[in-house]
Amino acid sequence: MEDLYRENLLDHYENPRHHGTLEHADFSHEESNPLCGDRIRVDVKLSEDGSQIVDIAFSGDGCIISQASASMLMEEVDGKPISDVQKLERQDILDLVGAPLTTARVKCALLGLKVLKAGLYQYLVDHQD
Amino acid sequence: MEDMIKSLDVARIRQDFPALNERVNGRPLVFLDSAASSQKPVQMLAALEQAYRTSYANVHRGVYYNSERTTDLYDQARGKIARFIGAPAPENVVFVRNATEALNLVAYSYGRHFLRAGDEILLTELEHHANFVPWLVLARERGVRLKFIPLTPQGTLDLSKLDELLTPRVKLVTFAHVSNVLGTITDPKPIIDRAHAIGAKVIVDGCQAAPHMPVDVGALDCDFYALSGHKMLGPTGIGVLYGKAEVLDAMPPFMTGGDMISNVSFDSVSWNDAPVKFEAGTPAFVEAIGLGAAVDYLAALGMDAVRAHEREVVAYALDRLSEVPGATVIGPTDPDIRGGAVAFTIKDIHPHDLGTLLDREGVAIRAGHHCAQPLHTRLGLTATARASFYIYTELREVDALIEAIYKAKQVLRK
Ligand SMILES: Cc1ncc(COP(=O)(O)O)c(C=O)c1O
Numbered sequence: 001m002e003d004l005y006r007e008n009l010l011d012h013y014e015n016p017r018h019h020g021t022l023e024h025a026d027f028s029h030e031e032s033n034p035l036c037g038d039r040i041r042v043d044v045k046l047s048e049d050g051s052q053i054v055d056i057a058f059s060g061d062g063c064i065i066s067q068a069s070a071s072m073l074m075e076e077v078d079g080k081p082i083s084d085v086q087k088l089e090r091q092d093i094l095d096l097v098g099a100p101l102t103t104a105r106v107k108c109a110l111l112g113l114k115v116l117k118a119g120l121y122q123y124l125v126d127h128q129d
Numbered sequence: 130m131e132d133m134i135k136s137l138d139v140a141r142i143r144q145d146f147p148a149l150n151e152r153v154n155g156r157p158l159v160f161l162d163s164a165a166s167s168q169k170p171v172q173m174l175a176a177l178e179q180a181y182r183t184s185y186a187n188v189h190r191g192v193y194y195n196s197e198r199t200t201d202l203y204d205q206a207r208g209k210i211a212r213f214i215g216a217p218a219p220e221n222v223v224f225v226r227n228a229t230e231a232l233n234l235v236a237y238s239y240g241r242h243f244l245r246a247g248d249e250i251l252l253t254e255l256e257h258h259a260n261f262v263p264w265l266v267l268a269r270e271r272g273v274r275l276k277f278i279p280l281t282p283q284g285t286l287d288l289s290k291l292d293e294l295l296t297p298r299v300k301l302v303t304f305a306h307v308s309n310v311l312g313t314i315t316d317p318k319p320i321i322d323r324a325h326a327i328g329a330k331v332i333v334d335g336c337q338a339a340p341h342m343p344v345d346v347g348a349l350d351c352d353f354y355a356l357s358g359h360k361m362l363g364p365t366g367i368g369v370l371y372g373k374a375e376v377l378d379a380m381p382p383f384m385t386g387g388d389m390i391s392n393v394s395f396d397s398v399s400w401n402d403a404p405v406k407f408e409a410g411t412p413a414f415v416e417a418i419g420l421g422a423a424v425d426y427l428a429a430l431g432m433d434a435v436r437a438h439e440r441e442v443v444a445y446a447l448d449r450l451s452e453v454p455g456a457t458v459i460g461p462t463d464p465d466i467r468g469g470a471v472a473f474t475i476k477d478i479h480p481h482d483l484g485t486l487l488d489r490e491g492v493a494i495r496a497g498h499h500c501a502q503p504l505h506t507r508l509g510l511t512a513t514a515r516a517s518f519y520i521y522t523e524l525r526e527v528d529a530l531i532e533a534i535y536k537a538k539q540v541l542r543k
Pocket of ligand 1: 164165227228229230257259260305307308309334336337357500
């Protein structure tokens with residue numbers, strides 16, 4: 001708990017990476033956490049064959065944990081194959097955050113991943129051959 | 130500081146609350162979330178243990194000693210609570226699980242029996258979801274219309290348009306005696322009288338009032354009053370719906386089953402009288418006995434003294450928060466019309482981050498929308514931080530809160 005709000009996390013909050021929206025996104029998705037009002041939208045641009053993330057951005061507002069972990073997630077998945085994103089799990093995000101979270105705050109940290117995965121899932125359903 | 134509080138012997142009271150001596154994250158616990166649920170005195174815990182340990186048996190069932198004794202204790206608890214809230218008789222007290230169930234009972238039993246399409250229910254903009262969602266569901270199901278008493282910029286109910294709102298179609302009026310977010314104390318009597326003048330029934334959500342100030346439902350003349358035992362030193366799983374006798378008598382049961390019937394044959398059934406008519410199945414009678422012990426404790430302190438103490442703590446908290454740069458208190462600034470909860474925001478710090486950082490200092494507050502999302506939307510906020518106080522709160526705990534807020538600001542560079 002001691003170093004939860006440490007330099008790295010605060011830096012991601014104050015200087016979020018990949019922050020904003022994409023004009024020609026292949027998919028966009030937004031969700032909020034009604035309990036605390038955290039809101040995150042993710043825009044994703046995929047490669048021609050749809051197998052890889054070539055650009056990604058997030059926007060939204062909420063607590064430090066939700067926004068900073070979304071920023072960290074953006075860095076993590078940018079340029080990666082979507083199969084990597086599908087494999088990401090709760091623990092991967094908690095590792096990125098790098099400090100223990102209480103149960104209530106885990107939800108905040110996971111919001112970005114939840115939005116990204118839900119958007120990707122919907123995209124894949126819509127683009128089934 | 131402490132000697133400013135003459136109304137209650139807080140140091141003495143704290144000895145009855147073992148949980149207050151705990152340490153959190155290596156720091157002494159500063160518990161400022163009693164509006165969500167209060168801590169419990171040893172006297173109440175002893176009553177629970179005694180009821181389970183000695184002559185325990187189900188109520189209303191046996192003709193043997195244990196069952197009769199437990200039934201007596203259960204009935205005595207009903208009487209204690211009736212006296213505590215000024216109900217004319219124990220039969221006005223229906224035991225339920227919590228205020229949420231009390232309000233749902235009224236919505237399902239009274240609402241679905243007596244309201245018709247085109248009727249209206251008058252609520253307020255500051256209600257807890259427990260006193261909002263049951264009415265929303267009823268409105269959708271029955272074509273009933275909801276109307277809302279608006280708020281003034283100070284966070285009190287704006288009663289200037291009450292006469293316009295109270296049209297003959299209004300069949301029910303319901304509002305919180307004390308708001309769990311704004312802290313606003315509403316004087317129920319004028320609203321009740323004006324609602325009765327047009328023939329409407331009135332429900333008062335007393336969840337944040339009954340634990341903190343004298344309540345006299347008889348004098349108020351409300352038709353229903355709802356409260357939760359766990360917020361007033363009692364155990365979880367027990368709450369109260371007060372109802373006027375003639376109103377309870379006219380209502381059909383909410384749930385059906387054992388205990389609440391008087392006669393059952395293979396093709397017919399008749400109901401028991403209130404309050405048992407509304408207590409289907411084995412009730413939480415041990416918890417009711419516990420709540421009886423809790424109100425004994427409060428009554429011995431005196432509810433005027435309880436109110437005076439909390440007014441003092443709230444006044445001090447409002448004062449101290451006003452010194453903190455970036456702090457904004459939500460709701461009235463006059464402690465005379467505030468209950469024991471103070472919601473606030475700190476500029477550029479999300480309440481959840483604040484809550485986590487305060488927790489590191491052992492300070493427990495609530496962060497979120499406190500089950501009043503429409504109110505937060507109305508205020509243009511998604512979440513607030515809330516510190517709430519009770520009979521065991523010391524002024525030094527308000528100091529600890531303020532210090533922890535300064536520390537959080539430092540960590541987050543705000
Ligand atoms: C004003 C108000 N009404 C209703 C409730 C619901 O109480 P319970 O959750 O015990 O049913 C609360 C509790 O938070 C409250 O503060």
